[in-house]
Amino acid sequence: MDGSIKKILITEEEIKEAEEKAGKILSTEYREKPLLLISLLKGAFIFLADICRYIDVPCRIDFMETKSYFGGTESSGSVEIIKDVRHDISKYHVVIVEDIIDTGRTLNEVIRMLKKRKPLSVKVVTLLDKPARRTVKLNADLSLFTIPDLFVVGYGMDYDGYYRNLPYIAELDL
Numbered sequence: 001m002d003g004s005i006k007k008i009l010i011t012e013e014e015i016k017e018a019e020e021k022a023g024k025i026l027s028t029e030y031r032e033k034p035l036l037l038i039s040l041l042k043g044a045f046i047f048l049a050d051i052c053r054y055i056d057v058p059c060r061i062d063f064m065e066t067k068s069y070f071g072g073t074e075s076s077g078s079v080e081i082i083k084d085v086r087h088d089i090s091k092y093h094v095v096i097v098e099d100i101i102d103t104g105r106t107l108n109e110v111i112r113m114l115k116k117r118k119p120l121s122v123k124v125v126t127l128l129d130k131p132a133r134r135t136v137k138l139n140a141d142l143s144l145f146t147i148p149d150l151f152v153v154g155y156g157m158d159y160d161g162y163y164r165n166l167p168y169i170a171e172l173d174l
Helices: 012-029 045-054 105-115
Strands: 004-010 035-041 059-067 080-083 093-101 121-129 142-146 169-173
Touching: 012 045, 012 121, 012 142, 035 045, 035 105, 045 059, 045 093, 059 105, 093 105, 105 121
Parallel strands: 035 059, 035 093, 093 121, 121 142
Antiparallel strands: 004 169, 059 080
Protein backbone atom coordinates (compact mmCIF):
# COMPACT_ATOMS: atom_id res chain seq x y z
CA MET A 1 0.00 0.00 0.00
CA ASP A 2 1.40 3.39 -1.04
CA GLY A 3 0.53 6.66 0.64
CA SER A 4 0.40 7.85 4.22
CA ILE A 5 -1.54 10.44 6.18
CA LYS A 6 -0.05 13.87 5.60
CA LYS A 7 -2.32 15.88 7.92
CA ILE A 8 -5.81 15.92 9.41
CA LEU A 9 -8.01 18.45 7.63
CA ILE A 10 -11.36 18.00 9.41
CA THR A 11 -11.65 16.49 12.88
CA GLU A 12 -14.21 13.99 14.09
CA GLU A 13 -15.74 16.69 16.32
CA GLU A 14 -16.09 19.14 13.41
CA ILE A 15 -17.82 16.47 11.33
CA LYS A 16 -20.32 15.62 14.09
CA GLU A 17 -21.16 19.29 14.65
CA ALA A 18 -21.78 19.85 10.92
CA GLU A 19 -23.90 16.67 10.69
CA GLU A 20 -26.10 17.78 13.56
CA LYS A 21 -26.79 21.12 11.83
CA ALA A 22 -27.48 19.37 8.52
CA GLY A 23 -29.79 16.87 10.22
CA LYS A 24 -31.87 19.72 11.64
CA ILE A 25 -32.10 21.37 8.21
CA LEU A 26 -33.22 18.12 6.56
CA SER A 27 -35.70 17.39 9.37
CA THR A 28 -37.33 20.78 8.90
CA GLU A 29 -37.42 20.52 5.11
CA TYR A 30 -38.89 17.00 5.00
CA ARG A 31 -41.30 17.10 7.94
CA GLU A 32 -44.56 15.42 6.88
CA LYS A 33 -43.00 14.28 3.57
CA PRO A 34 -41.99 10.78 2.47
CA LEU A 35 -38.19 10.82 2.61
CA LEU A 36 -35.76 8.36 1.08
CA LEU A 37 -32.04 8.75 1.79
CA ILE A 38 -29.84 7.11 -0.84
CA SER A 39 -26.21 6.58 0.05
CA LEU A 40 -23.61 6.12 -2.63
CA LEU A 41 -21.42 3.22 -1.58
CA LYS A 42 -18.86 2.67 -0.45
CA GLY A 43 -17.55 6.09 0.48
CA ALA A 44 -20.73 7.61 1.93
CA PHE A 45 -21.83 4.74 4.19
CA ILE A 46 -20.35 6.21 7.36
CA PHE A 47 -21.69 9.69 6.56
CA LEU A 48 -25.19 8.26 5.98
CA ALA A 49 -25.08 6.20 9.18
CA ASP A 50 -24.14 9.24 11.24
CA ILE A 51 -26.25 11.96 9.61
CA CYS A 52 -29.45 9.91 9.64
CA ARG A 53 -29.26 9.82 13.46
CA TYR A 54 -29.69 13.61 13.43
CA ILE A 55 -32.79 13.47 11.20
CA ASP A 56 -35.83 13.35 13.44
CA VAL A 57 -38.46 12.59 10.80
CA PRO A 58 -39.34 9.13 9.46
CA CYS A 59 -37.16 8.15 6.53
CA ARG A 60 -36.24 5.11 4.52
CA ILE A 61 -32.71 4.26 3.48
CA ASP A 62 -31.39 2.64 0.34
CA PHE A 63 -28.03 2.27 -1.37
CA MET A 64 -26.43 2.59 -4.76
CA GLU A 65 -22.89 1.59 -5.58
CA THR A 66 -21.00 3.23 -8.39
CA LYS A 67 -17.45 2.94 -9.55
CA SER A 68 -15.36 5.53 -11.36
CA TYR A 69 -11.89 5.40 -9.79
CA PHE A 70 -10.80 1.83 -10.60
CA GLY A 71 -7.89 1.81 -8.11
CA GLY A 72 -6.25 5.17 -8.74
CA THR A 73 -6.50 8.71 -7.46
CA GLU A 74 -8.15 10.18 -10.58
CA SER A 75 -11.72 9.59 -11.70
CA SER A 76 -11.76 7.70 -14.98
CA GLY A 77 -14.74 9.65 -16.27
CA SER A 78 -16.59 6.38 -16.78
CA VAL A 79 -19.40 5.62 -14.31
CA GLU A 80 -20.40 2.04 -13.65
CA ILE A 81 -23.55 1.29 -11.59
CA ILE A 82 -22.78 -1.80 -9.52
CA LYS A 83 -25.78 -1.80 -7.15
CA ASP A 84 -29.06 0.00 -7.77
CA VAL A 85 -31.78 1.10 -5.32
CA ARG A 86 -34.61 -1.31 -4.58
CA HIS A 87 -37.36 1.19 -3.72
CA ASP A 88 -39.88 2.67 -6.14
CA ILE A 89 -38.54 6.20 -5.74
CA SER A 90 -41.58 7.83 -7.39
CA LYS A 91 -43.23 7.84 -3.96
CA TYR A 92 -40.42 9.74 -2.21
CA HIS A 93 -38.47 12.92 -1.89
CA VAL A 94 -34.98 11.58 -2.54
CA VAL A 95 -31.90 12.93 -0.80
CA ILE A 96 -28.66 11.56 -2.21
CA VAL A 97 -26.09 11.31 0.58
CA GLU A 98 -22.63 11.66 -0.96
CA ASP A 99 -19.18 11.62 0.59
CA ILE A 100 -17.42 13.98 -1.83
CA ILE A 101 -18.21 15.85 -5.02
CA ASP A 102 -15.03 16.00 -7.05
CA THR A 103 -15.44 16.22 -10.84
CA GLY A 104 -19.20 15.73 -10.39
CA ARG A 105 -19.42 13.25 -13.25
CA THR A 106 -20.46 10.27 -11.14
CA LEU A 107 -23.07 12.18 -9.17
CA ASN A 108 -24.37 13.90 -12.30
CA GLU A 109 -24.96 10.49 -13.88
CA VAL A 110 -26.68 9.16 -10.75
CA ILE A 111 -28.99 12.20 -10.58
CA ARG A 112 -29.86 11.84 -14.27
CA MET A 113 -30.67 8.18 -13.78
CA LEU A 114 -32.80 8.77 -10.67
CA LYS A 115 -34.76 11.65 -12.18
CA LYS A 116 -35.90 9.34 -14.99
CA ARG A 117 -37.76 7.39 -12.28
CA LYS A 118 -39.82 10.47 -11.39
CA PRO A 119 -39.21 10.93 -7.65
CA LEU A 120 -41.16 13.70 -5.91
CA SER A 121 -37.87 15.63 -5.72
CA VAL A 122 -34.12 15.00 -5.75
CA LYS A 123 -31.59 16.84 -3.61
CA VAL A 124 -27.98 16.22 -2.71
CA VAL A 125 -26.24 16.50 0.64
CA THR A 126 -22.48 16.03 0.55
CA LEU A 127 -19.91 15.81 3.29
CA LEU A 128 -17.19 17.35 1.13
CA ASP A 129 -17.25 19.60 -1.90
CA LYS A 130 -14.14 20.06 -4.03
CA PRO A 131 -15.23 22.71 -6.57
CA ALA A 132 -11.74 23.20 -8.05
CA ARG A 133 -12.06 19.79 -9.73
CA ARG A 134 -15.59 20.16 -11.13
CA THR A 135 -15.93 19.25 -14.79
CA VAL A 136 -19.76 19.35 -14.97
CA LYS A 137 -22.21 21.98 -13.78
CA LEU A 138 -23.31 20.55 -10.44
CA ASN A 139 -23.73 21.87 -6.92
CA ALA A 140 -24.95 20.14 -3.79
CA ASP A 141 -28.10 21.44 -2.15
CA LEU A 142 -26.32 21.09 1.19
CA SER A 143 -22.55 20.83 1.56
CA LEU A 144 -20.95 20.40 4.98
CA PHE A 145 -17.35 21.30 4.05
CA THR A 146 -15.55 22.78 1.04
CA ILE A 147 -12.00 21.55 0.55
CA PRO A 148 -9.13 22.46 -1.78
CA ASP A 149 -7.85 20.18 -4.53
CA LEU A 150 -6.26 17.51 -2.32
CA PHE A 151 -6.64 13.75 -2.27
CA VAL A 152 -8.44 12.95 0.98
CA VAL A 153 -9.24 9.80 2.91
CA GLY A 154 -11.09 8.83 6.05
CA TYR A 155 -14.67 8.82 7.24
CA GLY A 156 -15.58 6.30 4.56
CA MET A 157 -13.33 7.60 1.79
CA ASP A 158 -10.46 5.43 0.70
CA TYR A 159 -7.28 5.05 -1.23
CA ASP A 160 -7.36 1.67 -2.98
CA GLY A 161 -9.66 0.29 -0.26
CA TYR A 162 -7.67 1.57 2.74
CA TYR A 163 -8.29 4.37 5.28
CA ARG A 164 -12.13 4.24 5.24
CA ASN A 165 -12.11 3.54 8.98
CA LEU A 166 -10.48 6.82 10.03
CA PRO A 167 -12.90 8.95 12.12
CA TYR A 168 -11.67 12.18 10.48
CA ILE A 169 -10.80 13.56 7.04
CA ALA A 170 -7.09 13.59 6.20
CA GLU A 171 -4.91 14.57 3.29
CA LEU A 172 -3.05 11.62 1.81
CA ASP A 173 0.63 12.01 1.04
CA LEU A 174 1.27 10.03 -2.13
